[in-house]
Amino acid sequence: MSTIRFSKIRVLETGYNNAAFNMAIDEALIENIGDAPILRIYGWRPGAVSIGYFQSIQEEVDLEKCSKIGVDVVRRLTGGGAVLHEFELTYSFITKQYPQNIMESYSWICEAIVVSINRLGFDASFIPLNDIVVKGKKVSGSAQTRRKGVLLQHGTVLLGVDVDKMFCVLKVPSEKLKDKIIKDVKERVTSLSGITFEEMASSLKSSFATKFDAKLLADAMSTDEIIRASWLAERKYRSREWNFRR
């Protein structure tokens, strides 16, 4: 297991934003990172579907339904599956120092998330490659990318879950099996019910500080970062070229 430590972690609590701006912030932070890693904590407003980098938006998402009920849709920089972001805390961890082995790097970061959940009275564990479960049910999923020597891992911690709404906006591979798929997901996914966003955020920050033996530096995005994120949101993450590339 990696022994990488940091003297400080820059903490950005960027609040609730729309999907395009949320993904644009992550990319702007990758581009602008200094020596200290960044722990970003955020939410989505309106609720949004993010799809994995390699997914086909038309195959995965009911775009008409999303538009009708006001759910944003965006393609992520990272692989993995489609996610409905609504009742959750989302985190991003961005760092220039990380284990080069992919499995190890997931475990390295997810360990801090497991601890943060357990501090709130749960019995969570990490299931490679990228899941965290409580009593065998998924409560957190993560995805990562590496760009120009910088690792971004972002993921969710579910604070509530509405599987029926999830399948209202996500398409299933087989309509015939839809009921079974929904039943399976209901059996496999749970949430940290009773935990507030603020409680989870506080626990997450403490766990990252402990895990990496680092001081937390509460910060805000710089003007340059906001300008860059706004540009990326408009030109990339809201563009048809990006979202419909597959």
Place this chain on the structure above:
Amino acid sequence: MKRAHNVYKSQKLIRIMLEYDEAENTINQITIAGDFFLYPEEALETLEASLIGIRLDRETLKQEIDNCLKNSEVYGFDSTSLTEAILGCKT
């Protein structure tokens, strides 16, 4: 030219959209989508480009996929399952 698609369940779901030449049995265009992870991500576009003109037979496809992904890390499928996903478009 014929168009076909296939959804194949490996460890992750693979969706193939294929255009192929029936007479020559070769790939004209291919898109590979799904909820897998591939590092670096750009390797998928390189793979799709390298499959153009390749014959749709099991051994040739697997060899090309193995060769193309030899410096990449994939989670969610392997060359055997991707080969089957592509060939499944023809059935």
